[in-house]
């Protein structure tokens with residue numbers, strides 16, 4: 001299976017995401033945000049964490065207009081697998097590929113710590129290797145991680161099983177404790193915690209590896 005990570009000016013988890021995928025035995029290219037097309041043989045796109053364009057205006061609001069995003073949106077509309085991690089999640093929301101918005105943490109402080117989460121849905125392309133309701137720990141590192149959805153939008157997310165992860169003890173004020181979601185078709189996901197920073201014991205735990213092995217399992221089931 002072939003992955004690609006998009007590098008924006010200010011991305012800082014691009015190499016971590018590439019390392020995570022490669023260390024699990026898969027091919028992963030880095031693509032520059034100014035490219036206007038994707039290589040034909042890419043199976044999954046990762047939008048990495050970081051501070052694209054210095055988080056100016058709003059996190060992800062400028063990166064959303066990077067030339068490559070048009071190709072990413074088309075890829076997603078054709079059913080291609082896309083996952084946005086932290087700043088990548090912010091970019092997907094700004095692009096309209098996922099519902100809701102990410103606002104400043106309710107403490108107004110940047111939070112960097114290990115965070116307990118619950119796997120709310122383990123039958124998706126991104127979570128199928130986890131157990132249902134499994135409690136996992138992943139690092140979080142964000143200033144704008146306070147996910148907002150309206151009550152009506154939440155009802156839709158719930159009914160369509162689009163909530164992937166929830167926080168055990170909500171660190172940032174996110175609506176309904178939501179830490180990660182997918183779109184209604186199930187091929188685009190976004191999450192604030194960093195699975196790519198938790199793939200080996202030496203990193204403090206490997207609960208994040210299953211996000212990537214889930215993607216591979218789902219892909220192998222499709223081909």
Ligand SMILES: NC(=O)CC[C@H](N)C(=O)O
Nearest residue numbers: 049050086087142143144
């Ligand atoms: N780790 C990250 O991706 C940081 C995300 C984002 N720029 C924020 O601080 O909210």
